Amino acid sequence: MRSRSRTVRAPGGLSLRAEPRALLTGLLLAAAAAALSVVLIGTGDFEIAPADVVQTLLGNGTPAQDFIVNDLRLPRVLVALLVGAALGMAGAVFQSVSRNPLGSPDLLGFGYGSAVGALLVIVLFKGGATAVAGGALAGGLVTGVLIYLLSYKRGVHGYRLVLVGIGASAMLIAGIQWLLTKAQFIEATRAMVWLTGSLAGRDWSQVWPLLGTCAVLFPLALSQGRALRIAEMGDDAAYALGVRVERMRMLLMLAAVLLTTAAAAAAGPxxxxxxxxxxxxxxxxxxxxxxxxxxxxxxxxxxxxxxxxxxxxxxxxxxxxxxxxxxxxxxxxxxxxxxxxxxxxx
Known part of the structure; x- marks a missing residue:
């Protein structure tokens, strides 16, 4: 039976394998994301009809609509789009690398690593929003490196990665609880708000760093998509077909950890x-x-x-x-x- 999949090649050697159903699903999801964005921009104390939202985005709205849409609500929606996309791709990478549907950044400890980094800045150094974002990035990266090294034994394999990640999560949760007990009331309240995860109050200062991160890391992850698909047949088969499995895993895990930590820095865990x-x-x-x-x-x-x-x-x-x-x-x-x-x- 002939495969109905198609390979789409882009400049720079990037190629994507697409099946008709997957392509249609992607288009429908993109359309749903666009429609939800328009509805969400119009949602709030000052309701704006979807048609007026579109007109305002095209530069034809009233001054009041322009301020509400472009200055207040559009950044929040863009952060939601980018954070959701970053987490979705990071989850797909980890589940494929670990060959386990539970292989998610939530359960492997990377999100908790970002939380510990952010809480260290909040509780011990009383840093501002930029410093907290930097602490989240640093905490996630350090956690990712440690989990990779502890999981490595003639390569990183899914079962070991999941076990190490779960153990790291337990230790990091204990660290979060210790930091909260040491915090003053104001810092503890601020830490709990951050730990909840929220899109409220997001502005363009969160959009641009996250957009830049996604613009770099999405193509990096997609460039390894073919090798990742081959590796799912097993390491021996992948090596026989010329795939440098461990290099591919390292690049993909680095991209996924960075996407997870960038999302946490922008919106919390x-x-x-x-x-x-x-x-x-x-x-x-x-x-x-x-x-x-x-x-x-x-x-x-x-x-x-x-x-x-x-x-x-x-x-x-x-x-x-x-x-x-x-x-x-x-x-x-x-x-x-x-x-x-x-x-x-x-």
């Missing part, structure tokens, strides 16, 4: 998006492999939908988006564990 997005994308595409692009698009859709629900579903009591993703993601994790157990995979 948004939980479970990285876990759920790749799995949902794979179920929609019914395509084997990492589903990097559809995972990223699904992550954006999930976070936009969660942000809209957090603003509208609870009336005047708006929830931080991290609370809602935690509630929904916890239920999803239980469902995933049950289905994986029934299938005999765990």
């Amino acid at each position: 948004i939980s479970f998006v990285a876990l759920a997005a790749p799995q949902l994308a794979r179920r929609l595409t019914r395509s084997p492999g990492s589903n990097l692009v559809t995972g990223a698009l699904m992550g954006s859709v999930l976070l936009l939908l969660s942000d809209w629900a957090s603003q509208r579903a609870f009336g005047a009591d708006q929830l931080p988006v991290g609370v809602l993703t935690g509630l929904v993601g916890g239920a999803y994790l239980l469902w995933l564990l049950v289905t994986e157990r029934r299938a005999g995979r765990i």
Whole structure:
């Protein structure tokens, strides 16, 4: 039976293998993300109709609409798009590298590493927003390097990576709790707000660094997509086909750790998006492999939908988006564990 997949080649040697169903799914997810963005921009105390939002984005709105859309709400929506995409792609990378549906930055400790770095800055140094973002980046990178080194034994393998990540998560959670007990009331309150994960108050100062990070790391991850797909057949088969497996894993894990920490620096630790997005994308595409692009698009859709629900579903009591993703993601994790157990995979 002939494969219906197609390979799309871009300048610079980048190639993407796309199947018709996966391509259609990606287009529908992109359209859903665009529609949700328009709706979310119009959501708030001052409601703006979708048509007026589009007109304002095109430069044809009133001065009041221009201020609300471009200065107040557009940065928040762009941060949601980029954070969701970064977490979705990072989750797809880790699940593919570990060959485990639970191989997510949430469960492997990278998000907790960013949290420890941010809390060190908040509690011990009382740093500002920029310093906290830098602490989150540094904490995530240090955690990523340590987990990689502890997982390495003639290469990094999925089972060992997951075990080391879970152990690191437990230690980092203990570190977070210790820092909170040592904090003064003001610093503890500020730390808890950051740990919740929120898109409130996001402006262009969060958009540009995150956009630059994604612009560099997305192509890097996609350039390894073919090698990653071959590696899923097994290391021996991948080596026989000329894939430098450990180099590929190291590059992909570096990109995924940086994406996770950049997302945490911009919005705090948004939980479970990285876990759920790749799995949902794979179920929609019914395509084997990492589903990097559809995972990223699904992550954006999930976070936009969660942000809209957090603003509208609870009336005047708006929830931080991290609370809602935690509630929904916890239920999803239980469902995933049950289905994986029934299938005999765990």
